[in-house]
Amino acid sequence: MVRIAHFADTHLGFRQYNLEEREQDFYDVMDEIAEKIVEERAEIVIHSGDLFDSPKPPAQAYYAFKKFLNKLEGKAKVFAVLGDHDTPKRRGMPPHKVFDDRIRILGLASGEHQTLNLKGEEVFIAGISHFGRRYRDLLIEELKKLETLVSKNSISILALHQAIDKFFSIEDVYELRVDEIPRNFKYYAMGRLHSRMLASFGNGTLAYSGSTEIIKSDEIADWEKSGKGFYIVDIGKEDVHVEKVNLERIRPQLRVRWDYKNFEEELEKFLNTIEDYKKLPIVHATVEGREVDRQKVQQVLNQFLAKRVLHFRSKIIEETEREFFEMKTGEMNIRALLREYFENEKISEFAYELFKALRIGDIEEAKKIAEDYLRGLRQNDVEKSSP
Ligand SMILES: [Mn+2]
Structure with a gap:
């Protein structure tokens, strides 16, 4: 053994x-x-x-x-x-x-x-x-x-x-x-x-x-x-x-989804749950509702999260937008559409990954996806030019 x-x-x-x-x-x-x-x-x-x-x-x-x-x-x-x-x-x-x-x-x-x-x-x-x-x-x-x-x-x-x-x-x-x-x-x-x-x-x-x-x-x-x-x-x-x-030293990353109607209460409840982490967490917050005052949401998040977490990322979804996505364009359709358009699996998958990140405004994630993709391309170049 x-x-x-x-x-x-x-x-x-x-x-x-x-x-x-x-x-x-x-x-x-x-x-x-x-x-x-x-x-x-x-x-x-x-x-x-x-x-x-x-x-x-x-x-x-x-x-x-x-x-x-x-x-x-x-x-x-x-x-x-x-x-x-x-x-x-x-x-x-x-x-x-x-x-x-x-x-x-x-x-x-x-x-x-x-x-x-x-x-x-x-x-x-x-x-x-x-x-x-x-x-x-x-x-x-x-x-x-x-x-x-x-x-x-x-x-x-x-x-x-x-x-x-x-x-x-x-x-x-x-x-x-x-x-x-x-x-x-x-x-x-x-x-x-x-x-x-x-x-x-x-x-x-x-x-x-x-x-x-x-x-x-x-x-x-x-x-x-x-x-x-x-x-x-x-x-x-x-x-x-x-x-x-x-491993215990991994920095916690938390996804939360709050209703705009009672978003401040939910935020407060959430803050009570994050006190015990050894490392300040990273928070990925989604606020969802109708006629969202985006500026106000940002302000409140900044005020309450800034010192309690290492970093937070927020996205705001207007309910009408969400309905639009759900009714008109299922994720699979977009994927199929991209495939049809690019006629290349690799490129269409890349486009789809980018789409998923950018649709919710996640620029950092999109950057990482793009970097990974470019790295793959460069590797292929090297391989092409190697004997
Ligand atoms: Mn890896």
Whole structure:
């Protein structure tokens, strides 16, 4: 039996809403992860990509990872694959390389593996860093090579940072179909999907550990429902046991919806519920009603929320607008309309995501969506120009 800690999508260096506190939050969480990994006595640590939010992270992000490694020094062996966010353009050096005397980066150009001997047990660890969709065929080839190297009853781990069709809701952005993944590994340590996901697969268990902080507002529901954090996995020759570890230093993000008619009362009630958080929350407030005095709503929100929360975002919905949307244009219709117009799945999905964010005036979210999309485009360019 060997005990591993599996996590991914830590996005060190990301600064949500351009707030210094939000950058710091991601470093706090990294400290907490290290402490909890030590408590859990994991012998192997696997990071499945997007360790950093960009291939050129700020110095603080390097420092946060250095602190992380210091805490684990002599206690666990650390492995990492690159994600879509921290893979450098062209032939640049990945930021992880700074730590290559202390971590093992797997699969920079092709599938790679290492066999460890832990307390007399052989552990086979394989990994491939992120491949863009355009290079799918190469990725599949690399996976086939790894498949031939694993013996059926060994303790074997495969680390990947890829979107698998079965687990991604947006069709056509996946890089792997579920039937293209070798089935003879015991544990599939996945990154890329920001919500947690566990599935039995082939001989073992496939797991997306999810992001470790709330990166986009569409991650709030998942965080509320099942928490965020990492997995502690006990892998034996026969079976795999996965336990989720939740993090407490994640900054709370709350969605609230208030009726304009009694909005001030509801706001007051809400303020009583947020006193116990260790970190000031981020609030996404919606005020809904007829003939809303927008200026007044803003004023009241400013007056009451400003010092009680780290940051708040508000949207005001006039009831007539809402009726219009519901009656005339269901979300699916808009999506279909965009598909028809662009005749390209990727672009129409991008437009639809943008539409959803901008319809409610969420500029920050729209920026993040646009950045992600542009990053995808640039990657494809690099791939096109690579041999
Ligand atoms: Mn990510």
